[in-house]
Every structure is written in C-alpha cells, then in structure tokens.
Amino acid sequence: MKNTQKFITDNKDKFLKELVELLKIPSISADPTYKKEVLLTADEIAAFLKSAGADNVEVCSTKGYPIVYAEKIIDVDLPTVLVYGHYDVQPADPIELWTSPPFEPVIKPTEIHPDGAIFARGACDDKGQMFMHIKAFEAMMASNELPCNVKFMIEGEEEVGSENLGHFIKANKERLAADIILVSDTGIIANDVPSITTGLRGLSYVEVEVTGPNRDLHSGLYGGCVANPINILCQMIAEMQDEDKRITIPGFYEDVQPISNEEREEMARAPFSEEAYKKALNIDAVVGEKGYTTRERGSIRPTFDVNGIWGGYIGEGAKTVIPSKAFAKISMRLVPDQSPEKITALFQSYFESIAPAGVKVKVTPHHGGEPAVTPIDSAGYQAASRAMEQTFGKRPVPLRSGGSIPIVALFEKVLGLKTVLMGFGLDSDAIHSPNEHYGLFNFYKGIETIPYFYQFFQEEHAKGNQ
Ligand code: BES
Ligand code: MN
Ligand code: MN
Numbered sequence: 176m177k178n179t180q181k182f183i184t185d186n187k188d189k190f191l192k193e194l195v196e197l198l199k200i201p202s203i204s205a206d207p208t209y210k211k212e213v214l215l216t217a218d219e220i221a222a223f224l225k226s227a228g229a230d231n232v233e234v235c236s237t238k239g240y241p242i243v244y245a246e247k248i249i250d251v252d253l254p255t256v257l258v259y260g261h262y263d264v265q266p267a268d269p270i271e272l273w274t275s276p277p278f279e280p281v282i283k284p285t286e287i288h289p290d291g292a293i294f295a296r297g298a299c300d301d302k303g304q305m306f307m308h309i310k311a312f313e314a315m316m317a318s319n320e321l322p323c324n325v326k327f328m329i330e331g332e333e334e335v336g337s338e339n340l341g342h343f344i345k346a347n348k349e350r351l352a353a354d355i356i357l358v359s360d361t362g363i364i365a366n367d368v369p370s371i372t373t374g375l376r377g378l379s380y381v382e383v384e385v386t387g388p389n390r391d392l393h394s395g396l397y398g399g400c401v402a403n404p405i406n407i408l409c410q411m412i413a414e415m416q417d418e419d420k421r422i423t424i425p426g427f428y429e430d431v432q433p434i435s436n437e438e439r440e441e442m443a444r445a446p447f448s449e450e451a452y453k454k455a456l457n458i459d460a461v462v463g464e465k466g467y468t469t470r471e472r473g474s475i476r477p478t479f480d481v482n483g484i485w486g487g488y489i490g491e492g493a494k495t496v497i498p499s500k501a502f503a504k505i506s507m508r509l510v511p512d513q514s515p516e517k518i519t520a521l522f523q524s525y526f527e528s529i530a531p532a533g534v535k536v537k538v539t540p541h542h543g544g545e546p547a548v549t550p551i552d553s554a555g556y557q558a559a560s561r562a563m564e565q566t567f568g569k570r571p572v573p574l575r576s577g578g579s580i581p582i583v584a585l586f587e588k589v590l591g592l593k594t595v596l597m598g599f600g601l602d603s604d605a606i607h608s609p610n611e612h613y614g615l616f617n618f619y620k621g622i623e624t625i626p627y628f629y630q631f632f633q634e635e636h637a638k639g640n641q
Contacts, residue, residue, distance in 0.1 A: 178318030179626045183310075187619060190310045191282075191293070193223070194618070197302055198280045198295040204240060204263035204335045213331050216262045217241045220309070220329050227313035229327065237339035240331030244350075247316070248324045254636040255324040256629060257353035257592065258312075259582070260305030260360060261333035264297035265607045272609035287366070287603055288614035299613035300606035304359040304598060305329060307618060311625035320626070322633040326353055330582075333360075336542025337582045344582075344589050355555040355632060356586050359621060361576055361598030366616055368446055369567040371559050372596035374474065374575030375583055377509035377546035379518040380482075383408070383526060384537040385501045391487075392497040402533030404501035405486050411529055411536075412503065415479055419465035422479045422507075424525045430512045434475050442470055445572045455603060474575040478508040504541075508577065515543030544581020547594070554635035555595040562627035563597070566620060597628065 183190075202216035203209040217234050220243045225232045229245035240263065248255075267277035275281045280295035293303065308327070315321040328351065330340045344351060361372040387404040388397070417423055447470050449461060463472035472478075486501035488494040507518055523538040530536040550556060551573050563571040576596075583594045599621040605611045 176320055176626050176630055179311075179314045179320045180623060182314040182317050183619070183622050186310075186314070190306075190622065191615070191618070193310075194293065194303060194306050195280045195295075197306060198293070198297055199278055201267070201278045202263050202297065202302075202331065203266050204332050205266055213240050213263060217243050217329075217331055220262050220305075221245070223306075223309050224312075224327060227309055228316035229312070229325075235343065237332075237343060239335075239339045242331070242340060242343050243327065243329040245327040246325065247312070247321065249321055250324070253323050254354040254633060255326060255352070256632060257326045257328060257351060257356045258308045259356055259358045259586075259594075260308060260329050261301045261331065262305060262329055263331040263334050264300070264302065265334050267296045267609075269609060274610055277609075277611075282615070285612070287601065288612070288616060291615045292604075292612040293615065293618070294610060294612040296611055298611050299600040299604040299617075300611065301333070301360045303613040303618055304600065304621060307359060307599070307621035308357075308625060310622050314622070315626050315629065322629045325629075326351065333580070333582070336544070338542065340582055341585055341589075344585060348590060351590055353590075353592060354636065356583075356590075356592050356594040357555075357559075357625075357628065358580065358583070358594055358596050359598045359625075360580055361578065361596045362600035362602060362604070363598065363617075364446060364572065364574065365601065366614065366620075367567075367569070369563045369569055369571035370445065370574045371551075371556065371563065371571045372549075372576045372598060373551055373556075373573045374511075374548040375546060375596070376474070376477070376577055376579050377513060377515055377584070378542075378544045378579045378581060379507040379509060379515040379522065380504070380541040380543060381507075381519060381522055382504050382539045382541060383502065384539070385411070385530070386499060386535045386537070387533065388497070388499055391499050394495045394497045397497055401497065402531065403497050404534055405498055407531060407534050408484070408486070408501040408503060411526065412481055412484075412505075414529055415525075420463055421465070422477065424479075424518075424521050426521050427477070427518065430514065430517070431477060432511045434471075438475075439471065442475070442574070443468065445470070445574055473577040475510055477510050477513060478506070480506050480508075482506050508579065509546050511546050511548055513546065515545060519543060542581070544579050545584035547580075547583040547587070548575070549583075549594055549596065553593055554632060554640035555593055557640065558628050558632035558635050559595045559597045561631040562624045565627045566624045595628075597624070599624075
C-alpha cells in the first residue's frame with residue numbers, strides 16, 4: 176500500500192477540490208424542487224468512478240432516484256468488497272441558522288477540527304464519506320495495488336427511506352454478489368478515539384392527525400365547550416411516556432432483546448463525558464429512560480420522539496381561534512428484535528384507543544427500517560479494526576450507534592451479506608443540522624484507512640476467516 180499512500184498524499188488538494196465541487200450540488204432527495212440537481216449528482220458520481228478506473232459504470236434508473244453502480248473485478252478468486260453510500264442529502268433548513276450558505280462550501284478551523292473542516296450540507300452525511308471510497312479506489316488503481324475486487328452501489332434516496340434500493344437489491348442479487356459490504360456513513364468517538372459501529376437502530380415513523388370541530392372556531396364563543404385538537408394531541412403525546420420515560424404503548428418492549436451485563440460493562444468502558452456532552456449542547460441535564468446511562472439510552476434502548484408538531488395560528492400577533500386540526504410527526508427508534516411494522520401497528524391501535532370523545536384521529540405510517548447488529552469476530556470487522564489501528568495508531572472500540580441505515584438489515588436478509596460500518600464522522604459534525612461539517616483530518620484519514628481495509632480483508636479471507 177506504499178504507492179497508494181503516496182498517491183493519496185500527493186493528491187490531497189485535488190481530492191478536496193473535487194469534494195467541494197460535489198458539495199455545491201444541492202442533491203436534496205426529500206424536495207422535488209431539486210430533482211435536476213439530484214440526477215446531476217448521480218451523473219457526477221458515475222463520472223468520478225469511471226475516471227478512477229471502474230468498469231461497467233451504470234446510472235441505474237429506478238422509480239425514484241437512480242443508483243450508481245460500478246465495479247472492478249481483477250480476479251474472480253479474490254474476495255469482493257461491495258461499497259455502499261448515498262449521494263443524497265437532507266434539506267438545509269432552517270437556512271437562516273447557517274453561518275455560510277449550505278451549498279457554497281467553506282473550509283475553516285473549529286475547536287474540534289483545528290486543521291479545518293469543510294462546511295456544507297452533505298459534507299459528512301454522506302457525500303464526504305462516500306467520496307473517500309471513490310478516492311481510495313482511485314489511489315489503489317493508480318498505484319496498481321488494488322487487493323480485492325470491488326463493487327460500488329451509491330444511492331440517492333437514503334434520506335427518504337431507500338425504498339427503491341430495496342427493490343434494486345432484490346432484482347440484482349447476482350450482480351451484487353460479494354463477500355462483505357463496506358459503508359462509511361457513521362462515526363467515530365473522537366479523532367483520537369477510533370471506533371467501529373456494530374449496531375444501528377431501526378425506525379418506525381408515523382404522522383398523526385387529530386380533528387375536532389369541522390372548522391376553526393372563535394376561541395371566545397366556543398372556548399371551554401369543545402375539544403381543542405392541539406390540547407388533546409399534547410395530552411395524548413404526553414401519555415405515551417410515563418414518569419420514568421418508559422414508553423407506555425402496550426407490547427412496545429415485548430421484542431426488545433435484553434442486554435447482558437458484560438455488554439453493558441463493555442459499553443461503559445468506551446470513553447464518554449456527560450459534562451462535555453451537556454456543555455456541547457448547552458443543556459443543564461440529560462433526560463431519558465430510568466435505569467440506563469446516556470450512552471445506553473442513545474443506542475441500545477428504543478425511543479419515542481415528536482419530530483414536528485403544528486396546527487392553529489402561528490402567524491404574527493394573536494388570533495383567537497380553536498383550530499379544527501392538529502398534527503404531529505413522531506419517530507420511534509427501535510432496537511433488536513423490534514419490528515417496524517409491528518411497532519407501527521401497536522402505536523396506531525394505542526393512539527386510537529386513547530383518543531377521547533370529541534375528536535377523531537388518523538395515523539399515517541411513513542417509511543421505517545429494521546435495526547441491525549454486526550458481529551465483531553468476522554473477517555470484515557477484523558480487517559476494519561486492523562486498518563484503523565494502522566492509521567490511528569490505536570485499536571478501535573466497537574460501539575453501537577443510535578442512528579439508522581435501514582438498508583443494512585436488508586443487505587443481510589436479501590444478499591446474505593454482513594456489513595462493516597467504518598465511518599469517520601463525529602457526533603459534533605452537525606449532520607442533519609445547520610452548519611454540517613466534516614473534518615479534513617477525518618476526510619483524509621478515511622481515504623488512508625480504506626486501502627488497508629482492502630488489504631487486511633484479502634489477508635483475512637486468504638486465512639479462511641469468514
Ligand atoms: N448516516 C445517517 C445515519 C447515521 C449517522 C447512523 C450517524 C449512525 C451514525 C443516515 O444518513 C440517516 O440519517 N439515516 C436516517 C434514517 C432514514 C430512514 C431517514 C436517520 O437515522 O434518521
Ligand atoms: Mn447517511
Ligand atoms: Mn442522514
């Protein structure tokens with residue numbers, strides 16, 4: 176990997192310039208206004224893969240946004256790494272809270288990233304991280320040091336539920352045959368504390384609507400006499416957690432796998448400062464389920480959160496009105512072995528059952544996803560662990576994450592493949608928030624580490640490790 180590493184060192188500026196260009200395209204999958212830009216981004220990714228030396232580069236159309244596929248098969252007897260990532264990004268709003276425009280990348284140092292960070296929507300999630308794989312591949316190709324076969328599958332609908340990717344993998348099982356899936360769409364604990372993600376939470380996402388009177392009413396003439404849908408919705412939401420922050424939906428915890436004391440002790444060994452956590456968020460207390468630590472609440476325990484709530488008058492000044500309707504969007508993060516379909520159904524029947532007389536309620540399920548855990552004794556994990564140890568000088572800590580990448584569970588179910596989640600972002604990189612950024616240290620560290628993954632995976636594979 177010597178020549179590969181030299182190529183990376185020699186091309187750092189070029190790589191960064193290319194990423195800046197990629198980040199200028201607003202590939203927001205959730206907002207149809209940006210359709211042209213999302214499609215353009217797919218074409219750009221395909222062009223990068225082609226010029227890096229990939230074969231059979233194809234922008235595969237789907238019912239939604241295309242999936243970019245590419246491959247380099249050097250020897251059928253060598254193992255194959257299937258790289259997954261996404262080129263779509265979250266919407267940028269609230270736009271007024273950005274210190275620089277979300278699609279005009281700027282590089283500046285921060286306290287955590289003294290060497291500079293690139294500020295733009297998608298910098299970390301996931302354009303910056305996905306791009307590391309294309310650049311690492313380019314470096315291995317240019318140096319003639321690619322140790323494995325490689326396939327790329329880069330989608331444009333991760334932030335909206337990956338529905339079409341699900342269909343794509345079911346329809347392309349043979350083409351996607353591989354030995355491991357490698358993903359950089361997660362994070363590490365800190366730049367001097369490398370970690371590998373060994374689990375993701377699942378997701379059940381619902382929208383609710385509470386309807387009271389058939390029209391907005393004068394809150395003086397009717398106030399006190401009819402059910403106010405916003406008041407009712409707030410009460411219903413409050414009822415869904417008890418004073419210990421346990422979720423009250425009957426059966427909600429039924430399939431939650433208990434966690435062993437060993438695993439809890441192992442988790443507690445990963446460095447974490449509650450004081451620093453509170454300081455970073457400017458809060459005076461953490462709040463969560465009784466009996467669990469903040470780390471546990473944020474990874475191995477399920478959640479119930481309102482993501483948005485609206486209704487009634489929210490314009491300037493005061494308007495005296497009892498609204499006809501109230502709405503909320505609610506997410507429930509799930510852990511093994513909870514099923515999103517079952518949890519959504521349990522939510523729906525409970526929500527309907529606690530609706531008081533005087534209102535009607537409607538529950539609309541959105542996309543969901545299953546939780547996933549990945550083994551740490553596999554060839555893939557070992558290769559990632561050795562690769563990070565090589566470049567960070569420290570053995571990475573295995574750690575379950577609170578985020579979701581719903582397609583990971585499907586990779587296992589449909590393709591029978593394990594996933595290695597070797598991400599390089601930090602929790603403080605503000606993904607999905609205003610001022611998302613990605614450390615240059617992390618960007619380059621990722622590009623340097625990925626070739627070692629290939630090398631060590633090939634070695635582990637040759638030893639017969641699965
Ligand atoms: N890359 C994130 C997920 C993530 C981030 C996992 C950091 C672990 C650590 C991904 O793009 C994402 O945002 N997923 C969504 C789920 C999706 C169905 C919208 C999420 O977790 O909200
Ligand atoms: Mn992502
Ligand atoms: Mn995301």
